[in-house]
Amino acid sequence: AQTVTQSQPEMSVQEAxxxxxxxxxxxxxxxxxxxxxxxxxxxxxxxxxxxEAYKQQNATENRFSVNFQKAAKSFSLKISDSxxxxxxxxxxxxxxxxxxxxxxGQGTRxxxxx
Amino acid sequence: xxxxxxxxxxEVTEMGQEVTLRCxxxxxxxxxxxxxxxxxxxxxxxxxxxxxxxxxxxxxPEDRFSAKMPNASFSTLKIQPSxxxxxxxxxxxxxxxxxxxxxxxGQGTRxxxx
Numbered sequence: 001a002q003t004v005t006q007s008q009p010e011m012s013v014q015e016a017x018x019x020x021x022x023x024x025x026x027x028x029x030x031x032x033x034x035x036x037x038x039x040x041x042x043x044x045x046x047x048x049x050x051x052e053a054y055k056q057q058n059a060t061e062n063r064f065s066v067n068f069q070k071a072a073k074s075f076s077l078k079i080s081d082s083x084x085x086x087x088x089x090x091x092x093x094x095x096x097x098x099x100x101x102x103x104x105g106q107g108t109r110x111x112x113x114x
Numbered sequence: 115x116x117x118x119x120x121x122x123x124x125e126v127t128e129m130g131q132e133v134t135l136r137c138x139x140x141x142x143x144x145x146x147x148x149x150x151x152x153x154x155x156x157x158x159x160x161x162x163x164x165x166x167x168x169x170x171x172x173x174x175p176e177d178r179f180s181a182k183m184p185n186a187s188f189s190t191l192k193i194q195p196s197x198x199x200x201x202x203x204x205x206x207x208x209x210x211x212x213x214x215x216x217x218x219x220g221q222g223t224r225x226x227x228x
Contacts, residue, residue, distance in 0.1 A: 045219035106156030
């Protein structure tokens with residue numbers, strides 16, 4: 001079974017700043033997949049970025065990048081040049097190879113201030 | 115495809131009443147998930163199905179909760195009898211085969227039990 005922990009319930013930064021959201025996970029599997037989802041006030045869940053555990057290179061999607069530390073079981077999300085539209089709940093998730101089960105963390109509420 | 119469709123969007127019911135939440139997954143997706151979102155616990159996985167078969171219901175809080183998937187295009191989550199602590203947003207999500215695939219979420223059902 002896998003577990004996901006997000007230790008920052010809330011964060012707040014100024015527009016254009018860089019912010020990093022933390023996520024740790026626990027699984028006994030060697031092959032798994034990690035995700036970050038965004039949930040704006042509309043409640044819609046949107047995939048931001050994903051990372052395969054067997055890849056050493058950190059995933060990047062435009063202003064969003066991850067810092068994947070496999071030994072530490074850490075998967076943080078960095079948002080560069082933050083924008084007002086980045087204001088949302090952010091959820092980290094894990095899925096292990098061979099199983100469709102997708103487990104989420106508690107979420108971090110991020111506010112970008114003008 | 116219209117995406118994952120949940121109904122109703124909002125439900126207000128009295129304690130002790132039966133509540134049924136409905137979900138239509140994206141056609142062709144093999145896995146279906148039911149999540150509950152609260153401020154305290156984030157996104158909790160209640161149950162998930164693969165090819166209409168329940169695989170893991172360890173997240174179902176108690177016997178008052180039950181879920182069915184009679185066919186590939188429909189699932190229900192039932193709470194009987196409902197209690198005020200069941201108040202939350204309930205999400206349904208579907209996912210194609212593969213541990214690295216994106217899960218697509220419905221808009222959620224906000225349940226209030228008074």
